[in-house]
Amino acid sequence: MRNKKLCKESKVIQTHRVFPYDLNHHKTLFGGKLMSFIDDTASISAARHGRGEIVTASMDKLDFLHPIYSNHSVCVETFVSGVGSQSMEVFAKVMGEDLDTGERYLAATSFLTFVRVAGYGEGEKLPLVIPQTAEEKMVCSGYEKRKAKRSEDKSFYTEFNQAVSLTTPWMDDE
Structure with a gap:
């Protein structure tokens, strides 16, 4: 019989303060920085669930819902939300908090x-x-x-990626 684990056994929560050097030119948290926080946190959830060596295969969906500003906190909460035989889906919820007022908001959600x-x-x-x-x-x-959607998309992207050129703009096409 296949083992089972509760979602909460893979739950991970990381909280970070947003500093001016974390911002983009819109004066909000740089998206790449947030993606790094999400991947780091989600990887711990996956490792807790699988208890073995794992790698990120994809960030399937990332919706930026609310900007995160300097002097806010960003809290990334993750847990395993589904499993195949050798793969895991991890859900990430990103909450922001204005540290001056205490107002909390949903900043992003993601599946990896x-x-x-x-x-x-x-x-x-x-x-x-x-x-x-x-x-x-x-x-x-x-x-x-x-x-099922990921499986459908995988077929498309396998063909798509084979058609993407590796020629660089500064080289001849020949």
Whole structure:
């Protein structure tokens, strides 16, 4: 029988203060910095769930919902929201907080896919995930639909990526 783990067993929360050097030219948190926070946090969730060597396969969806400003905090909360035999989907919720007023807001949401490194845990399926809270149940309930969409997209992007040129603009096309 396949092992099971609760969502909360993979839950990770990281909080960071946003400083002026973290900002882009719009004076909001640089998107790449936020993506790094999300990937770092989500990778810990995946490692906790799979207890092995894992790598980021994709950031499937990232929606920036609200800008994050200097002197706000950014809190990234992640947990495993679905599993295949060797891959895991991790949900990330990003909350901002104005440290002067205490106002909190949903800044972004994201789904990432992690895979177990070849040769690690070979033949052993990843544990299934069991949601408990209303939010976990809502997020996990959409896993199969998101997985099917990723599979559909993978076919397209495999062909697409083979057609992308490796010629650089400063070289001749010949």
